[in-house]
Amino acid sequence: MLLSMIVLIPLIFAVLTLLTRTRAQARALALVSSVAVLLLTIYTYFMFDSTSAATQFEEMYTWVPTLGISYNLGIDGISLPLILLNAIVIPLLILFTWNDEKHAPNRFYSLILITQGAVLGVFCALDFFLFYVFWELTLIPLFFMVSMWGGPKKHYASIKFFIYTHVASLVMLLGIFGLYFAAWSNTGTPSLNIPYLLSQFQFVGSGMTRDLIFLALLFGFIVKLPVFPFHSWLPDAYTEAPTAGSVLFVLLKIGGYGIFKIMLPLLPFTASPNLMITIMGALGAVSVLYGAFLALAQQDMKRMVAYSSLSHMGYVTLGAAGLVSLSVSGAMFQQFSHGLIMSIMFMACGVINNATGTRIMNELGGLAQRMPKLAVIMVLAFMASLGLPGLTGFIAEFSVLSGSFVNLQGYVVIALMAIVITGAYHLWALQRSMFGVYKEKLGNVVDINGYQTFAMGLIAILIVYFGLNPSPVLDMMLTNSEYLVGLMAGMGV
C-alpha cells in the first residue's frame, strides 16, 4: 500500500485542490499533500534494502486479465532516488510559490500535484500499460501549466511540447506492442509486466525485430530526456513555462529513468549491441557539447539554463552507454544531482525576472548588491552546475567521464571539450547578471522573501550534503548498476 499511497495522494489532493476557492486554501492543501508524500518517501527510504537490486515493496492487483494488464507497483535502486528527488523538491517548490500572485491558484497547485502523482507513478509502475498511462498523464498538466501561466510564446511552446513528446510516446508505444506480442506469441499468455517482458526480449524471433523494438523504445525515452537532435521542444517549453513549470520539467526524469530501467536490460540482447552503444554514446557526447555551445550564445538567462540542461542530460546517455558500473551509476546520480541544481537555477531565473522585469543578461548587472541572499545560493548552484568538486555535479560528471573512458574514449574526449565551455558560460552569466556595477534603471530591487530563501537554501544545502557524502543515494544506484553491468558481461558485451 505504501507505493500506492505515494502515487495516489497527490492525485487525490489534486482534485481536492481544484475545488478550493482561495489561494490560501489551495496552497495549504498542496503543501499538506506534498509533505505527506515526502514523509512516506522518507519512511520508504529507510525501509529500503540498498544492497539488493531486486524489486521491493511490490504491489499487484489484476486489472484487465484478458490483455494481461495489472496494477503492479514496485521500486528498486533506480527509481527510489528519483522518487526521493521529486518528493523533496515539490514541497519546496510549493513554498517557493507561497506568495506568488497567480490567477486561478486552485488550478495551479492542482496541476503541480497531478504532475507529481504522474511522475511518481512512472517511477513505481511495473506494468507497461500503467507505465504508459502515467507517462502520458505527465503531458496534460504540463501542457496546461505552460499554456496558462507561460511567457509570451506560451501557446506555441505548449502545443509544440505536447505534440512532439506525444509522437515520441506513440513510437515508444509501438515498441511496447512489439515486445508484448512477441512474448505473447512465444509463451501463449498475454502479459504487460515490465520485468517479465524484459526477460522475454531475448526470445524474440529475429534480430531485426529486436533492434526495431529497442530503437522504438529508445526514441520515446531520448525525446523526453532529451538529447540532440530531438531537443527542440526543450528550450521553448522550459523557457516559456512559469518558474514552477520549469522546475516540474526538471523533475520530469522519466526519460532517463526509462533508459536505465528498460533500455539497459534490453541492450545486451539486441542483434547489434555495439551499434546501439554507439548511437547512445554519440548522441550523449554531442548533446553535451552542442548544449554547452548553445548555452554560451544565449542572452536570455532562462534559455541559457534550458540549454545547459540539454548539455547535462547528455551525460545521462553517455554514462548509460559507458557500460561500467561507475559510469552507469554516475549517470543515474547525474539525474538526481541535475534535478536539485536546475531547480535552484530556474527558481533564480524566475526571481530575477519578477524583480527586474527582464532576464536578458546584458540588461542586468550588480544584482548581488541588492539581492545578497539570492546571490549566495545562485553562485553555489552555478558552481555545482559547472562541476566544482565538493558539490553533486562534480561527482556525477566525474564518474560518467572517467567511467565511460574505459569503453568510449572518443566520445569522452568530445564531452571533455565541453567542460571548458560549461565553465565559461556559467561564470560569464554570473558576471554579467550578478556582479559588476548595479544598473540603476532596474529600479528598486528587493531580495528573495523568507519562503523563497528557505526553499532555495534547503536545496542548496542538499547539493552540498550529497556532494560531500553521496552514498545515501549512490549506494543503491551502484548496486543496480553492478547488476546491469553484470547482465551485459554475461552476454559478452
Added chain:
Amino acid sequence: MDLMLFAPEITMVVTGLAVLLIGLFLPVESKKVLGYLASLGILIALYFTVASLGTNALAFYDTLSVDALSQFFKIVFLVVALLFSIAAVKYTEGSKNTEEFYVLAIFATIGMMFVASANDLMVLFVAFELASISTYALSGFEKNNAQSLEASIKYFLIGSLSAALMLFGITFLYGVTGTTSIPGIAAGAAALAASPIGILAVVLLIAGFGFKIALVPFHMWAPDTYQGSPSLVSSLLAAGSKKMGIVAAFKVFIVALIALKVEWQIAFAILAVITMTVGNAAALSQTSVKRMLAYSSLAQAGYITMAFVVLTPMALGGGILYALSHGFMKAGAFIVTAAVVYMVLSENKDAQNPDHIDNFRGLGRRMPITALSMTVFVFALAGIPLTAGYMSKFVLFSSTIQAGFAWLAVIAILNSALSLYYYAKIVKYMYFLPTEGKKVSEPLPYTLALVVAVAGVLAIGFWPEPFIYWAMEAAKVLLAGGM
C-alpha cells in the same frame, strides 16, 4: 420461439408508438414529458439488452439472431439513442413537432437494432432502410433552415444511391448462391469465389456500405450533412447510423463473404488508410466545429475499418469496442456543440454559423461543465490514456501489430498523433482564448447527457475488462460464422 429475445426491440416500438400517440394530445408546453418517456423506454430496452448478453438464439425462421455481436451493437445504438433523447428535451423545447423528433429517432434506432440482429440480407436491407429513411427526415428537421434542408437532401440522394448499390450487390449474391440467408451465402461461397460476379458483388457492396460508413471516397455527403443537420441529429448519424453500416459490413463481408477475403481485404486496407489520412488532414483546417467533428468521424471510421484488414478476434474485438467508445465520445462531442449552438442562439437569434470555433472561446469560464466534458471527449478521441478512446486504440492498434500489419499500425498511430493538433485547438479555444461573453447557466438536459457520456468514456477507460470481454465475444461470433 421466445418473444422475450426481442424484448429490447418490442420495448422500443411500444415507446415510439406511445410517444407518437401521447404527443398528439399534449399542449406544446408539456411536451417535455415525451422526452422523459422516450428516455425511460430506451433505458428499459437497454436493461433488457444488457440482461440478455450471453444468449444465443435464432428466431423468425432463422432470419434474426440474438448473440453477443447483435447485443453489443444494440447497446451501442441504445446508448447513443439515450444520450440523444436526454439532450433533446432541451432542443425540442417549445417545438410543436416534439413527438416527431423523438419517434423518428426511436424508429431509426429500431432499424439499427434489427440490422445488428439480421441473419438474412433481406431483413438487413429493410432494417437498414428503416433507419436511413428516419434519419433523412431528421436531418431536415429544421424546416426553416436552408442548411438543414440542404443537408437532408444531400443525405437522402446519396443514401438512396448507396441503397441501390447495396441492393444490386445483394441480388448478385442471391443470383449465384440462390439464398439471401447470411450463413447460406457463406456455405455457397465457393460458387461466388469461382465466378466474376462475386467480385462485382463485393465492389458494389463496398461502395454501398462505404457511403453509409463514410469511407473516402464515398464520404462527400458526410461533412455537409453533419454540419447542416441539427447537432443532435449529427450525433445520431455519426455515433449511431455509422455503426449500423459497420455492423452490416461485418456481417456481409466477414460472415457471408469470408471466402472472398483476399479480394476485399486489400480494398479495405486502402480505404482505411485513405479515410483516416484524409479525415485527419481535412479536419486540421476547419473552423466549423461540427465540420471538424465530421472529418474526425471519418478518421475514426478509418481506424475501425482496420479490423476488416486484420481479421483476428482481437482486432475485431478492438473494432467493436471502438464502435462503443466512439458512440460515447462522438455523441458527447456533438451534444456539446448543440449546447454551444443553443447558447449562441439564445444570445442572438440571427447568429450565423453558431458552431464556429470562435464561439468556443472562453467556454471554460462560460459553461464550465460543458467545456470540461468537451475536453474529456476530445482527449478521448485523440487517444489519451484512461479514456475509452485510448483503450479501443490500444486493443485495435496492438492487434494490428500482432497480426503482422505493422505498417498499418504505424500509419494509424501517426494519424492519431496528427489528430491531436485539431483536438488540442478546441481545448485551446475553450480555456486559453479570451472572451467577452458572460457565464451562462447550462441547460440541465444537455448537462445530464454530457455527464452520462463522460461517465461512459471514463468507465471504459478505467475498467475496460467487461467491455473488452464482450467485444471479444462478439468478435468470436463473427469469426465462428465465417469459418
